Amino acid sequence: MATEKPRKDAPPIYRERCATGIEGLDNILNGGIPRGNTILFTGSCGTGKTTLSLEFLVHGAIAGENSLFVSVTEASDKLMKNVIPYDFFDETLIKKGTLVFVDMPVIYERLGLTEMELSLEDVGTIVKAVGDLVDELSIKRLVLDSVTSVCYRLKTEEKIREFILQIGKCLSDRGCTSMLISEISPSAERYSLYGVEEAIADGIVLMGNLERRGDLLRTLQVVKMRGTNHSRAKYVLDLTPAGILLVPLLKGGSGGGTT
């Protein structure tokens, strides 16, 4: 079957961007994440995944986009305290309901998903529940921290694939830009624990640790991002009270310093 090729002189299709509010990252992505994309933020522990995702939501909430953090492993009450020290954080965001935290275990309990291994039917039930919350709260940004913990209860590649596909479609259909947080071991040679998540996500951002001259630097690298050109260079990530700062990793240099 012949496929229709775009005309060479046709203007590039414009994808509306969802600015993360993290200046360095928005620059890397030419303005932000293409709206509606589902991005896998992957890395080992302590690389700043949760902090980055919280900042993404807070900036969204400040800009008037309702934002939802779905916490799978950590109680949301505790997580909320992590965003309070930021200079840019405003507690009224939570009071107004612009920034909402939900614990996945509560969703599991309410839906009677008590078995350790979830079924294919349960995948649909979870996705529907998330979709219902996105509709009810008019959510435009969502973080699922972590998708690995959900996948742990799905067990099989088939169910994980189905979950990522369904959740991605559900959020994309609603114009919701999402970050799925993925945990990998520092020595992992792939971007996700089960290998399925990375193949389906619209984008992959790899976060890591790099030891240089006795310092352990946090790094960030956009590996894949559908719908936009982007740099594939490795950046050093610095967590500051003003938010996340990203600077290019100087090859062979000292690196890590904020400029």
Add this chain to the structure above:
Amino acid sequence: MTADTVSFGIPALDKAIMNGIPKGYTILCLGGPGAGVELFAKRFASVDTSNETVTYFSTSERDSDVLDTMKEFGWNTNIKIVNIGTMYYEKVLTKHLEVSRYRLEGLTMRDIRQFKLAQQKEEDMSITNFLTTVTYEISKMKPPFRIVLDSLNFFLEYYPPKDVLSAIRTIKSHTQHHGGVALVTLVKGVMDSHIESGIEEIVDAIIELERQRDGFEFKRNLLIRKVRNHPEKTGILSYTIDEKGISAKSM
């Protein structure tokens, strides 16, 4: 009655065994649906004794159903009812109904917040083991006491048979040690025969209520199938159920 026995509430049955039930006995009453096992349990619970405390564990009837039936026959209702059926409805079935609602109608933030509020108030949201509830309640009883557990089918439906058998052993040991009496009921033919045999092995006495069609009426037989250490006491009585309750006579 003697000092060592208590009454079933059915004189012919008392006479047929040892002028009553020896204290410390655990009795199994079983029969098919419609044979009158539940009514037999209520008769046993309502024997008017001045000093025994009577506890009736109900699994499928409301408290009022138990009491109204007893009143209908003019029996004593001075009993304590522990309604496992109601507890099960409140703690388990209500949750199942909620889950169905959330799945079909969708989950809202209000539902999530309500759950979190309940957690903060430390409301008891744990799953109760109702077998443990029964054995715990029984372990607190001081002699003289009389226990009715109606019926074992409820527990066999929701818990592994080995756990139910273990609970019956616990009940039996407590009853035996303190000189009380316990009656457990079972609808016959619902569970595997090896489970029934396991229960029959534990209890001290077995009464089976049998209903047979005889032309245009039912013929009812009461089979004394087991009396521990007294095989000579086993036998068959006929029984009738009328407005006065249950009465039996020798064949």
